[in-house]
Structure formats: structure tokens, C-alpha cells
Amino acid sequence: MRKPEGWEDILEDGETILWQNRPDGRVIWGEVLQFPSLFGLIFAGMAWGWLQGVRWIGAGMTGGTDGLIVFELVAALFMAVGVYMVIGRPFVGAFLRRRTWYTLTDRAAYLATEIFGQRTLKRIGIDEMNLLVNAPAERDTIWLRREVKRDAFTSRKAQGRRHNRVQTSTRHFGFEHIDDVETVRALLLRLREALPHKD
16 A cells, blocks of 8 residues: 655555644643743742842942843843743744644654754654543643653762762653544544553
């Protein structure tokens, strides 16, 4: 059987496309009420207080205040990060979703993106889906896989002693903000049930 155009080098022999769609590309204002926004608000508030403190110190100095410019720049950077977490995230999320495509086959889920000419394709096999639940606060999202990445770092402390540190990050992959979530969920559950059971 001939593979669909554009999928010749992606799909395996006999793999069949069951569903394709794109996420909702609108700005989702409900994201402003999520925990990262609260953290960003606190972060921006602390940076604002730091900036005002630096300016207050500078106003009381009789000499030059050139040395305080670095502190002002750092405070401004922290403020920008906080404002992004509160306001910027919904716009960036919408921008990314407008450049995302989802596909489900009888063997895997495909998450494709094209941003500034750079294309990425994430394939998640049916047997690799360790998360198959609706997002707790979102009725239009199905999370498929959670990946935990651990990076080890080694640095030297005073007196030449080595210090080992492990940084852990978690990332979730899935079909986000789709309008036919129940149909897709039913397909996924049926595909999961059809997997051969391991003894």
C-alpha cells in the first residue's frame, strides 16, 4: 500500500494514519491563572523591590553611581522573566501551537513542529505511552508520555574538592488543546488494549 505524500520516509511499512489535527492556536487566557503565573508575579515583584532599593541607594551616594548599573540591569532582567511568566506564556504557547501538527497512527503518535524554518518530529510509540490521561485542569488535552532527564555536573570547590550535582528536569508530551479529544482518547485506549500483554 502506498504511503501518504510526505510520509514516505516516516511511516513504517503497513503503518496506517487514523487521525490528524492541529491544536487550538488561540491565546488561552486561563493559563494566566496557573501556578507559573503566580510564581512569576512574585518573582517580578521581588525584582521591582530590588530595583527600587538600588535606585534608593544610588540617590544617597555622593560619588558616581556607575557601579550600580549592573545591579539595575540584573533587576530589570529578573523583572522581564517574571512578566513573561505572567503575561508572555499564553502568547508564546499560542505561537507554538499555530506551528504544530498532530498525527495518530495504528502504531504511534507524531508531534510535528515548524518554527522559523526548523522542523522537529517527536514519535511516541503506543507501547511507550506512560501517560494516557486528560490533563487535570484541561478537558482538551491528552498527555501521552513523561520523560525525566537527569544531567550530572561536576565542579571544583575551594581546596580542590570536587562537587557532584544532579539536575533533574521533566517534560510532558501529548496532544494539547484539540477539539476532538474524546474521539482521540477512545482510539488511543483501543490501541493500548490491543498491545500484546507481557507475562
